[in-house]
Amino acid sequence: MKTYKCYCIDLDGTVYRGKEPINETVQFVHHLQQQGKEPFFVTNNASQTPDQVLSKLSGFGIEAKRSHIMTSAMAAAKYIAYHYPGKDVSMIGERGLHDALLENGVNIVSSSKEVFVMGIDREITYEKLAxxxxxxxxxxxxxxTNSDRAFPNERGLMPGNGAFTALIQNSTGIEPIFIGKPQGHMLEMIRLEHQYEKEDMVMIGDNYDTDIMAGINFGIDTIHVNTGVTSTEEALLKSVRPTGTFETLVECI
Amino acid sequence: MKTYKCYCIDLDGTVYRGKEPINETVQFVHHLQQQGKEPFFVTNNASQTPDQVLSKLSGFGIEAKRSHIMTSAMAAAKYIAYHYPGKDVSMIGERGLHDALLENGVNIVSSSKEVFVMGIDREITYEKLAxxxxxxxxxxxxxxTNSDRAFPNERGLMPGNGAFTALIQNSTGIEPIFIGKPQGHMLEMIRLEHQYEKEDMVMIGDNYDTDIMAGINFGIDTIHVNTGVTSTEEALLKSVRPTGTFETLVECI
Structure with a gap:
């Protein structure tokens, strides 16, 4: 397999499934780190802070660098700080998004005619949506932050941020700007902050429609792993195939 | 103007605007009642009980009959009682829907694999939606109950039941059965319960896309009034025009 300077790895379905690590991915991450390559972890989950992600990874035996965690909340905050400097921003979301906005110097207000940003909020109310x-x-x-329609937990598939975004889109008739995968904004943030060329980057994940499409949309190589949402068979039937497909990442060592 | 046996009149934008009556409609209703014709009031609003609607109408000088109030909540309850007899039904909604289900003998449960019915709920939570x-x-x-994307109040356009329905539809990928206008279910309930022929019925309202389309979809005559959402000009540009258009209902006396 071609080697890269910058490995961008999805979390849920690629590094772990819920509370269980995927051991082959953990081995692959250790292998990269032994070669002096710190992978990036790229997740649409906007509810967690980077420190919460680090702590979860640590529980699975992965000691990642804080600067190498990219959540859709962090990407949204950086996107707003870059494109809407000095603007008042109202938000719906949990701590991951709130802290990311503060960390990027964004002025959070309760109501704004300038910018509104939405992430998953399990304390949602009618008033917040109104x-x-x-x-x-x-x-x-x-x-x-992202267009995810649902995410799994122990009860089944729970409504994701994309569904709540659809509510506001339906009511107002206005289309949102989505930041997370399958858009390439998170990969672009990594490229800009760490100065990579696109040919040195690869996006690795289990979900064709989000992970692989983010890499394709951004214009970098992609690796599909058969550990989550999309089966290898399905991934190979797509009109644009991933650059590589593997059962698990242990095959890439 | 042709006279009918059964006048079905929309409420918001036709009988009143928010807290203000539309006096020409009040006069028209009095005129019908003087002729011994009790009009029906047909509303997509699923949050109010028939008694709450009666009380609001009374405040505007209209003494309507309880049996002539048709809300989308009542129609949904009757639809469920008719099509899903004896089934367990879970719900999201306010008192209007809850009471209508009970009144129609529906067994309300907290979770059901048989039937779920949704109406506007301003005490919505993530848990209810999940x-x-x-x-x-x-x-x-x-x-x-209905596909209304928004409804006006003193603050502006608030998210309606259609937007919350869109959230669940987006997350699950499953299409709902809508009961309210522009579907014809409420008019069908009136026809069945009160034994009218379709040629004896007319649907009157201000909103082409809901009121007039409900009449057209059900196959009865329609009257558009220029007192609310759709202007007469817009209504006349539609490929299927209302049967009649009037500035106000006083012209129909």
């Missing part, structure tokens, strides 16, 4: 709809109708730019 | 998504993924028939 205020967001009013803000967007009055002209606030509508940004959403 | 349980609905799980129920629907496990096979519960997905019924929604």
């Amino acid at each position: 205020q967001a709809c009013l803000d967007i109708r009055q002209g606030a730019t509508f940004i959403s | 349980q609905a998504c799980l129920d629907i993924r496990q096979g519960a028939t997905f019924i929604s």
Whole structure:
């Protein structure tokens, strides 16, 4: 297999499934680190802070670098700080998004006609959604961390941020800017902050529609692993195939 | 103007705007009642009980009959009692829907794999939406009182039941059965319960896409009034025009 300078690895379905690590991926990460290559971890989950992600990875035997964690919340905060400097920003979301906005110097307000950003919020209320709809109708730019329709937990498939974003889109008739995969914004942030060339980067994940499509949309190589949402068979039937497909990442060592 | 036996009149935008009556409609209703014709009031609003609607109408000088109030909640309850007799039904909604289900002998449960029905709920929580998504993924028939994307209040356009329905539809990938206008279910309930022929019925309203389309979809005459959402100009540009258009209903006396 071709080697890269920058490995961008999805989390859920690639590094772990819920509370269980995928051991072949853990071995692959250790192998990269032994070669002096610190992988990046790229997740659409906007509810967790980088420190919460580090702590979860540590529990699976992976000691990652904080600067190499990229959540859709961090990418959204960086995107807002870059494209809307000095603007008032209202938000729906949990600590991951709130802390990321503060860390990037964004001025958070309860209602704004300038920018509104949405992440998953399991303390959602009618009032929060109503205020967001009013803000967007009055002209606030509508940004959403990711378009994930559902995510698994022990009860089944729970509604994801994409579904709540669809509610606001349906009510206001206004399309959001999505930051997470399958868009390439998170990969672009990594490229800019760490100065890689696109040919040195690879996106690795289990989900064709988010992980692989993010790599394809951004224009870098992609590796599909058969450890989660999309089967290898399905991935190979797509009109644009991943650069490589493997049962697990242990085959890439 | 042709006269009818059964006048079905929309509420918001036709009988009143928010807290203000539309006096020409009040006069028209009095005129009908003087002729011994009790009009029906047909609303997509699923949050209010018939008694709450009666009380609001009374405040505007209209003494309507309880049996002539048709809300999308009542229609949904009757639809479920008719099509899913004896089934367990889980719900999201306010008192209007809850009471209508009980009144129609529906067995309300907290989680059901048989039937789920959704109406506007301004006490919505993540947990309620998550349980609905799980129920629907496990096979519960997905019924929604109406597809209204937004409704006006003093703050602006607030998210309506259609937007919350879109959230569940987006997350589960499953299409709901909508009961309210522009579907014809409420008019069909009136026809069945009160034994009218379609040629004796007319649907009157301000909103082409809901009121007039409900009449057209059900196959009865329609009257558009220029007192709310759709202007007469817009209504006349549609490929299927209303049977009649008037500035206000006082012209129909």
